[in-house]
Amino acid sequence: MRSVLPSNAFTRAFQGVIDALAIACGWWLIALSALTCVEILGRKFFGFSLQGVDEIGSYTFAIITAFGFSYALVTAGHTRVDFLLSRFRPEVRALLNAAAMVTLAAMAGLAAYRAWHVLADSRALLSTAPTPLATPLWWPQSIWFAAWALFALAAVFAAAHACVLLAAGRVKELNKRYGPQTLEEEIESEAPVHLPPPAAGGNGAHR
């Protein structure tokens, strides 16, 4: 799968961490699904409840998606509309691709900064969830904040890289790395299907 970041020892390690976290999130989903089945069967047939599977589930969603943002970022997955974009000249496209990365980084940075305040407030006020578990909210929020911080870091890094490429006039490389994901990338990331090489003179496989 494509990686947007330049290839060096540091980025490879960085992406290794993001990939490992994605896989850990997957295992957690399987574990939580198993717990949920115990909960359903227990409630239906044995009159007991594990209490709080749904609460853990909602923290899970907040946390795994925040980690997923980094994974989708480095694999160029985040959705963009390329209806008009693909019709511009390469130089204009390069500018817009860089602008997309910069605005994404700004959003991620702002979100991470505000997520820090949510965490700090929960700690200061010792907030707990209004549930039977009465979970101190700063527990799940710490992991959630860490995930947003990772996303912000990755996004700022990618945006800086895109700007360097733009300043150096490396239009082709910029469009290749930071353009919207191609059809092949989307298909191969979601199904075990590999496309045939495009036939000579054929059109349409690329938008």
Place this chain on the structure above:
Amino acid sequence: MIGPVEVLLGLALMLGLMFIGLHVGTAMFAVGLIGATVYFGAPAINAVGEQLWGASDDYLLLSIPLYILMGELLVRAGTTDKMYLSLSDWLNRLPGGLLHTNIGASALFSAVSGSSVATAATISTVALPAFRHRKYDQRLVLGSIAAGASLGNLIPPGIAFIIYGAMTNTSAARLYVAGVIPGAIMTLLFIATILSIALWKPQLAGGVERSVPLREKLARSVHLLGPLVVFGVVMGSIYTGWATVTESAALGVIVVLPIVALYGKLSIALLHDCFRATLRLTAMTTLILIGALYLNFVLAMLGVPQALAALIKTVQVSPLLLMWLFAGLYFVLGIALETMPLLVGTVPVVFPIVVAAGIDPVFFGVFIVLMCELSLLTPPIGMTLYVIQGVRGEGSIREVFQGTYPFVAAMILMTAILIHFPQIATFLPNKVYGP
């Protein structure tokens, strides 16, 4: 309180930002942020963190990654080709032969898969070689695959219903039950489309297929069980009230694992591939969703829903006319936008109007998901069309476009049926859960 002009300006700004290629999530978030800052000043930014936590700390939304994971597991277990063959045993004696299998297999598969891209890619990989030495019109073959793959969100469980439910506080379980009858009618309409083409112009729709002995048919039907069991477990547990929507998705994941093992594909490597795909697709969906939920929050603070509701009350437009106006709007927007931007980009503005006009939110959910399916199928922007062309790897995309036209017509007919007979969406949920 702001007026309709400002709302339209905001909407135009959002679409403009999307069209110059900003990430869809960023575009929605940015418009929300601009609105909040202009009307409430800089402190409005301070609410961002709480909004993000509030939006993503949601048990219903956990069903999104779980359904995607369930679908990924089924896709990667390689169940599709055998399922396709056994379904063709049952359907290929109809005029139009193997074309019906494209609809049936895609409908069955897309119902349990969270991704229409994955459905279109897998079904094309299986179906296209099967047609190579048969005398069918290529365009119809391609169009029927595209039509089938577009059924995915309408036939529950699907992710679009969850997103609509989360954005409008409509019960996801009700929406799922509401999708059943329209999903079945849509499938039948597609089959009827092929039947009428086959009877009208038999040269387009191949010859008569070989009949398969019943014993063989039944033996091969075992491959239909996988998706049917998953569908039955998920929908059955919701329908009977045993499980909530999210719990049913978790149940689905656990039920799929032994099926993957039976096909001899269960391995750590396969699981990890599924995890990566699941996380990626979930994150892509959620980034847009949280941008939209933030925008929703800002619009509510600005009193936009009330302003739109007041507007709709003064123009005195009938619900029927309003629904047709929406259908036109979505048809036009759907030409240029994919499912997610179309759904989450319009709901914050459209939903208050719907409520003010007294239209049933569950019915409207089915309608908007149907409109999303239509957008998947209408050229020139329809992801599945390009996926099918990509797998095909020869000829021109124009043949795919032409192939979709009869099915687009069938979907427009479905839209008319739904608008004039909203009971087909509301009857079942009202019967199950009470009005």
